Amino acid sequence: GIQVEQSPPDLILQEGANSTLRCNFSDSVNNLQWFHQNPWGQLINLFYIPSGTKQNGRLSATTVATERYSLLYISSSQTTDSGVYFCAVEVGAAGNKLTFGGGTRVLVKP
Amino acid sequence: DGGITQSPKYLFRKEGQNVTLSCEQNLNHDAMYWYRQDPGQGLRLIYYSQIVNDFQKGDIAEGYSVSREKKESFPLTVTSAQKNPTAFYLCASSIKGHQPQHFGDGTRLSIL
Numbered sequence: 001g002i003q004v005e006q007s008p009p010d011l012i013l014q015e016g017a018n019s020t021l022r023c024n025f026s027d028s029v030n031n032l033q034w035f036h037q038n039p040w041g042q043l044i045n046l047f048y049i050p051s052g053t054k055q056n057g058r059l060s061a062t063t064v065a066t067e068r069y070s071l072l073y074i075s076s077s078q079t080t081d082s083g084v085y086f087c088a089v090e091v092g093a094a095g096n097k098l099t100f101g102g103g104t105r106v107l108v109k110p
Numbered sequence: 111d112g113g114i115t116q117s118p119k120y121l122f123r124k125e126g127q128n129v130t131l132s133c134e135q136n137l138n139h140d141a142m143y144w145y146r147q148d149p150g151q152g153l154r155l156i157y158y159s160q161i162v163n164d165f166q167k168g169d170i171a172e173g174y175s176v177s178r179e180k181k182e183s184f185p186l187t188v189t190s191a192q193k194n195p196t197a198f199y200l201c202a203s204s205i206k207g208h209q210p211q212h213f214g215d216g217t218r219l220s221i222l
Binding site: 001004030031033035040041042043045048050086088090097098099100101102103 | 143145151152153154155158168169198200208209210211212213215216218
């Protein structure tokens with residue numbers, strides 16, 4: 001099956017810093033989603049981004065499907081950005097089954 | 111409010127006991143999914159359903175069963191055959207086709 005790798009596995013930031021998270025995948029995908037899992041376990045949709053670039057406030061994402069990677073940018077980080085960021089890819093023609101990466105654990109210090 | 115409701119938030123299972131986790135959505139979504147998350151890891155697909163009265167196995171279906179008798183409901187039963195059931199279980203739903211999935215708040219299952 002498809003492999004999804006995220007880097008770095010852990011990231012410690014000072015509040016106000018910028019950062020880039022990376023997601024590599026081993027095969028062609030139909031779509032890609034980025035999620036933020038907060039400390040209570042809730043999984044929040046950030047982006048649905050099969051290709052191109054999208055922005056939502058301080059967050060933006062870019063997917064280059066032909067090169068099989070996606071990037072998530074966090075600018076001016078805040079303590080509420082702490083948590084785990086997952087990318088997940090959709091494969092297969094029937095139904096949108098998601099395969100998740102291992103996540104990047106982000107801690108933003110005040 | 112529209113959304114996905116999972117219950118209970120915490121569940122304890124005795125050895126040899128089956129337990130059922132509830133997932134209800136009022137988003138009128140066609141497809142529903144169950145994922146398992148172990149500590150420090152990503153989510154893995156257990157079962158999914160694209161239409162009422164139909165469902166397919168995901169990557170780790172052994173020891174689990176599901177039903178889809180109503181569009182809004184997709185309960186997951188963790189059977190006694192699942193030898194390591196302690197995990198965080200998340201339910202999701204989506205519009206049919208290549209559309210984003212939206213998740214419930216999860217159920218934490220532990221063994222007594």
